[in-house]
Amino acid sequence: MGEQMAGAGIDLPQGTLDLLILRTLAPGAQHGWAISERIHQVSSKVLQVRQGSLYPALHRLERRGWIKARWGASENNRKAKYYELTKSGRKQLEAEQDEWVKLAAAVARVLGTA
């Protein structure tokens, strides 16, 4: 099932969104809004993750045990739910990153020679 991206019209497979979220959480814990903003910024505004995709993904990742959540105070002292990577999450991030790199290279080779 493809995720809808506003504006860019690029469909990301479910697994890729998970990878992006895990990567975004690598430096430290963030809440949902921050995660979506960060992905938007770092991808040079190409990728915009909607709530409709983000939050189900976050719940899924939490269920798999790769991230864990806690409630805390946000920058402007509002209550927000922060997510951070667990140990197995970090391992999963590494594994998925490796896989992604390999996949991207392979696809590029095929496209290059085609």
Add this chain to the structure above:
Amino acid sequence: MRDLRMRMRAVLRRSEVEREMEEELRFHFEAQVQKMVGEGVDRGEAMRLARLAIGGTEQIKEECRDARGVRLVETVWQDVRYGWRSLRKSPGFTVVAILTLTLGIGVNTALFTIVHGVLLNPLPFPRPERLVSLWEKNVLDDGQFNVVSGGVFGDWQKQAKSFEQMALVGEGTANLSGDGGALPESIGTRQCSFNLFSILGVPPAMGRFFAKEDDGPSATATVVLTNALWKRRYGSDPGIVGKTILLDGRKYTVIGVLPAWFDYPDARVQLWQPVRHEVSEADMRSRGNHRFFVTARLKDGVSVEKASSELNGIQQRNHRQFPGELMGKGARAELLSEDLVRDVREPLYVLLGAVGCVLLIACLNVANLFMARVTARRKEIAVRAALGGSRWRIIQERVTESLLLTFAGGGLGTLLAWVTLRWLVALRADLPHAGAIHLDRFALAFTFAITIFCGVVAGLLPALAVTRNELVGALKEESRSMAGAQGRARLRKVLLTAEVALTVVLLIGGGLLLKSFSQLRSVNMGCKTDDVLTMGFTLPESKYETDTQRAEFFAELLRRARAMPGVKEASIVSVLPGAGHFFDNTFQIEGAAPLPPGQFRNAVIRGADPDYFAAMHIPLKRGRIFAEEDHRAADDNAMVITESMAKEFFDGEDPIGKHLKIEWQGAPRFEIVGIVGDVLSDLDRPVEPTMYLPLNSGRLEYGSLVVMASAGRDVTTQALPMQKVIAGMNPDLAVSDVLTMEERIGKSTESAMFDAVLVLLFAVMGLVLAAVGLYGLLSYLVTERTNEIGIRMALGAQRGEVMQIMFLDGLRPTGLGLLVGLFAGGVCAQLIRSLLFGVEPVDAQIFAVVAAVVLGISMAACMYPAWRAARVDPMTALRCE
């Protein structure tokens, strides 16, 4: 683990989790608005854009819930509530379905519990798989096995290495008396080697068991009571140990009481005695006198097969070593549990099969009922499917509703099973380990399993059928077309065919068993059986040691009995017709060629007084009956033999005048003076060659009094007077089994009747269910085709024609089911062949009757709906949809 915790939290703290989601989404929304405001967008505009970006909050929440994986639990709960409401709204359907299921599940649980308790549950002893019983090959070398003699047991005990210990068990009866005013009673006893209870691993409930010192001819007489006897006759007396009781007039000291759970080998055995104290030394040494069961415990690491073949080898050597002895050529060992359940195993499995059929029929019926409901709602379901509802969701709904019903049926069924079990166990005291039959966790697990099975089957079939691609057809106005109605009914017709087939199989089984029972009951015994009163007694050795004493007792009893008013005939025979094989012995014929070593002449022995034959209408074929005067000397007495004995041993010659020597102590000699007609020893076995000795030879210590009343009088009124006569002669002598011959025959055919009646009962249940199902199906078809009927009538069809069409529509699946059932019934009948007596598995009469009954009931069931179809008013029919 975290996953589970998350799910649990999501289910249990639902509102909290919902609130958190709400807050999180709101935070995101506000942050987005803030960002846009920061970029210069008007706040109101920013909020609108943000709302657009979010889309549907509910949908997001739904997807989050989905991601949390609690969807199933929530939807199931929703379905349960919905199903409960919809079942309450149609009470008729609900009640019928629940009753059907209660019946099916209830009888299945009851039978399973019995099968499990009797057949599958190991004996209540520690490590029961190490317990074996040992058998000797039959002397006649016919492939059967026999009980063991004391001498052979001794040989085995010395030579066999596969067993830890072995013990003998002998059967007997005794007259129990001597406790104040209580009447003497005849009880079943067992005599055993002192180590039997340690082999079985039973601890005493009170006192102790036999020690080696008790197991000898000169030991003090000791006895161990069963718990049941202790409770019943001695009122659970806590001081019973050390008290004295009288058995056959001799004093015995009670040294112990068995625990309450010990009902081995069955409930009829009431006390145990040490075998070497009860049985003479000569008998214990004799290799030819076969009378003992042997129980043993295998050594660790030895398998039953290994032990069996070792034993066989030992006995073969034994036989070669003592060729003159009356021994078998081999032996075997088998599991102790095997021995106990052999006779009841097959009937129980047959009953289990029958009851399984009932369950299937019940399931199919409920599935049929469900089909009716579901088809009525097919438009609604089609609409849901068109709007994106998942097929599995619909199926889940149906199955949930059906599981609600089956759980209700299962609960009530368990109650029914409990009641049924108590009744059944009270009825059949001969079931081994009957005490172990109760609703334990296995039975409950079984009930649970079949409940789920029923629910899934009854819910799944209709759900699958209805959610197939006909959905589109349902949305279109196909209800007017014949094809639509018939297609929808197809599954129901298939279900009905299956129901009818199963019912036919049950009816055939029940019919065959019933005919078999009736054949058994009406077997010609060879003697008079109506208006004959009988009672049995055993003369204890203590008071009647010599032959003369016994002969005197018999003669006196006959004299007194015949003198009673209202008595037409009174006679004594050692063993009544139909009472079993009991006693046989080998003999030699004087003047005949001696048989090669290892072969013997053997016949059943009975004792009777001279008037017995005439009284019992046993015909005298040739010669004469022995008379009082014939008793000349111990080695010159007279006897009569039966026709079958004459045929087997004297074929071609005239037996009358020949002399026989019975290979007994003292080798008495008899002259054959007459030939009488045969009498059956067992109802379901062919006649056995028998010889009748005069009662006044006094050889036999047990007897049955046979009394016939004079014309016009009821023979049962003689029961009490006769018992008083016997009590008058010896107050310690107990009388057993005071029954008429008819009652005796009834008792021995009891289990056959039981099986037949049960299977027929199940068959009738199945038939009722199938009939109801057929009625429902045809009513449904008529309703569905009302439109079509209207058209036909408008086009000129007669009422009679319409009725015929509907009739045939209902009869077609029934007819098909009947054919399938007859075929399957024929196959199943072969399986129960060994239970049938005097009936062939494919009995034309039974099959014809079953077919007629099923067709008749089906036609009756179709009658009302078909008649209703004929009464349809074409105008109304055409107008309705």
